[in-house]
Amino acid sequence: MRYEIVVLRRKSSDDKPYEQSFLYESEGSADTVAAFLISINKDLKDPISWECSCLQKKCGACAMVINGRPCLACDCKLSDIQINGKIRIEPLRKFPVIRDLICDRSVLWENLKSIRAWAEDDVKLKEDKDAILFDSGKCLQCGCCLEICPNFCSEGKFMGMSAMVPVSGLLQKLTPEQSRALRREYSSHIYAGCGKSLSCQNICPIGLDIEKLMVNSNAIVLWKHLFM
Numbered sequence: 001m002r003y004e005i006v007v008l009r010r011k012s013s014d015d016k017p018y019e020q021s022f023l024y025e026s027e028g029s030a031d032t033v034a035a036f037l038i039s040i041n042k043d044l045k046d047p048i049s050w051e052c053s054c055l056q057k058k059c060g061a062c063a064m065v066i067n068g069r070p071c072l073a074c075d076c077k078l079s080d081i082q083i084n085g086k087i088r089i090e091p092l093r094k095f096p097v098i099r100d101l102i103c104d105r106s107v108l109w110e111n112l113k114s115i116r117a118w119a120e121d122d123v124k125l126k127e128d129k130d131a132i133l134f135d136s137g138k139c140l141q142c143g144c145c146l147e148i149c150p151n152f153c154s155e156g157k158f159m160g161m162s163a164m165v166p167v168s169g170l171l172q173k174l175t176p177e178q179s180r181a182l183r184r185e186y187s188s189h190i191y192a193g194c195g196k197s198l199s200c201q202n203i204c205p206i207g208l209d210i211e212k213l214m215v216n217s218n219a220i221v222l223w224k225h226l227f228m
């Protein structure tokens with residue numbers, strides 16, 4: 001199939017964005033946006049900058065906005081996302097763009113660091129016994145949930161679901177005493193800012209049940225250990 005693909009590009013964070021259009025002949029229905037970018041870059045004098053590592057939906061590096069929807073380029077089939085053969089590719093809009101489709105998502109890590117969202121001791125996962133903990137460890141930190149969230153902005157106090165998911169595992173594992181400071185941070189940086197629209201629920205590329213993790217965390221932080 002033949003696609004008309006527009007890529008929103010930018011030479012640097014100081015330059016204005018511009019569109020570049022391509023006609024792309026797909027080799028099969030399994031062709032992904034990542035396959036398109038790899039293929040087209042072979043012929044471009046000024047290749048499109050984008051991030052990728054695993055090409056297997058495992059690292060989250062290739063998150064971008066494709067026909068208005070945040071998704072992973074390596075997981076997004078052209079045939080599934082096209083509208084009348086047309087596809088528009090843009091960088092994530094909630095983060096500063098560095099160049100073309102690469103943006104600076106360091107705020108995700110800075111947020112986790114600022115609330116000390118880590119376990120001091122080794123945590124051993126058992127999928128059957130620690131389902132919440134196991135699920136929280138699968139988050140790719142790709143930023144797709146933040147892109148779709150009406151309440152998140154990278155300069156704001158609300159840290160969004162990319163912080164809630166890893167914290168949800170810790171809240172499950174730590175004792176009430178160990179988690180006291182983290183529960184305070186959760187309350188002010190996650191619970192207080194979430195409008196519960198759950199727009200993130202169906203956007204997670206790996207299908208995490210964000211609602212379940214959030215309900216469990218809210219229960220731990222607000223009800224089970226409220227006065228501890």
Ligand code: FES
Pocket residue numbers: 051052053054055056057058059060061062063072073074075
């Ligand atoms: S390249 Fe790793 S998730 Fe797409």
